[in-house]
Amino acid sequence: MAAPVARRADFLMALAYATDLATGHSRDFALRSCVLAMRIADVARLDEQTRRNVYHQALLRYIGCNADTHLLAAAFGDEIALRRDLQRIDIGNKPELAEVLVRAITRTFADAPPAEIARAVERGMAEAMQVSVPILSGHCEVAQRIAERIGLSDEIRENLGQLYERWDGKGLPRGLLGNAVKLPVRLVTLAQDAIALMEAHGFETMKEMIARRAGGAYEPELADLFLKHAEQLFEGLDGPVDRETILALEPIPHAEFDETACEEAYLALADMIDMRMPHTFGHSRAVAALAGAAGARMGLPVSDIRAARWAAYTHDIGELAIPVSTWMRAGTLTERETDAARLHPYHGERALAALGGEGKAVAALVLRHHERLDGSGYHRYAKAQDLSPAARILAAAETFQTAREARPYRAALSDAAAAAKLRSAARDGKFCPDAVEAVLACAGQPARRETAERLAGLTPREIEVLRLIAAGHTAKEAARLLDIAPKTADNHIQNLYSKIGVTTRAAAALYALERGLVQQQISAA
Ligand SMILES: [Fe+2]
Ligand SMILES: [Fe+2]
The missing domain is CATH 1.10.3210.10 (Hypothetical protein af1432)
Known part of the structure; x- marks a missing residue:
């Protein structure tokens, strides 16, 4: 087992x-x-x-x-x-x-x-x-x-x-x-x-x-x-x-629970969250399918892809705090209702806080699923450096999927219209263009431009090594943590340095920080 x-x-x-x-x-x-x-x-x-x-x-x-x-x-x-x-x-x-x-x-x-x-x-x-x-x-x-x-x-x-x-x-x-x-x-x-x-x-x-x-x-x-x-x-x-x-x-x-049982438990949570009204039926499953596929397409480490998928299953758990009658009223929300709605990522993070181990990474993503690169999201107004590739993918997948679903107060957009809207928001600096293109490609949308499908061409293993050395670990420590030979870790470091165009650990750390690969504790406000 x-x-x-x-x-x-x-x-x-x-x-x-x-x-x-x-x-x-x-x-x-x-x-x-x-x-x-x-x-x-x-x-x-x-x-x-x-x-x-x-x-x-x-x-x-x-x-x-x-x-x-x-x-x-x-x-x-x-x-x-x-x-x-x-x-x-x-x-x-x-x-x-x-x-x-x-x-x-x-x-x-x-x-x-x-x-x-x-x-x-x-x-x-x-x-x-x-x-x-x-x-x-x-x-x-x-x-x-x-x-x-x-x-x-x-x-x-x-x-x-x-x-x-x-x-x-x-x-x-x-x-x-x-x-x-x-x-x-x-x-x-x-x-x-x-x-x-x-x-x-x-x-x-x-x-x-x-x-x-x-x-x-x-x-x-x-x-x-x-x-x-x-x-x-x-x-x-x-x-x-x-x-x-x-x-x-x-x-x-x-x-x-082993990993398979966890996957099923997260899925059960997804279905339980989504069954509150017909409009949200299957929403979290669909976001998870897009986020998981886009994560793989961008070459993220397996653990990041899994966290993105599990976060997608549970991202709207905090919406249970808002009465369904509010959504069904089909009018604009009052200020008070808007405040309550904007707190759902907070409740989501709280709901998942108990999940030890990888649950922390899942909760961190749920907390950020409505944040935008330019700080215009909610509820913490986080910015680019606080949004990991997985968080960027989740935000793009969630936005695209929501747009193509109907809500009581608006009709569903066609896939093409939802894609155009997401691309336009990416041009405005709200979404990561690479994450958006990866999500849209996985949704079967024709590509609009050549995009780097991977982060500077880094392999999943190189991303893991970069993350560790950016967090202050030596090459030797990174080798031990990833259970690989020190020589292999050294090779990864040389390769990734050349791919991202740096020659020092400090510059590599800054690169990782700028792309949300190293994150502060989510409890730090
Ligand atoms: Fe959602
Ligand atoms: Fe949400």
């Missing part, structure tokens, strides 16, 4: 971060719920197998919730605000549920005349049950499919299929009753509600509400046990949760 390159739990955390954004939960909500649920599991002395199921249910409960988001948005407007409101009520309580739905519809039609609002409320309430059962069933099935793709067990998948079921049979879509709802499901629902209620109402009121709902939403014995130990269970749970805590909580054996 190939060597492990990542803990599976790291991907679970990235998924958890993404679903927290999409569902309007607070920062680290799923992670905190995982800690709380595992503590409850300890107090209840649950066996190892059940603890494993609880761990995954807490982190992944909402991974299917992106399916059909456009339908939810069409019926109720800002679906993230709606989801936030729903977390705080007892969904089995019809008047409470009706109040939240009416509030959501009223918010959407805030500027309309009263008669129109009344009509919208009437229509929305009539549709509520009609749309909710298929939507919630879709969430369950999508969650199960994503879980399958990242190699989770049948039991974990079965639990994910019950995420909206309740003890009293008033859950959806199947209305399972009592013990027919699996124990990990019952436990995690209680833990997540407790956190959401505490955030909304404080610790004491949360306890009262949990006690009131015992026998309804929650199994009475489980609610009693929780209430008896509530202080101890919540200790230190009010701040962020770090990666090590979640890694340490994973029941043994710890699952690890």
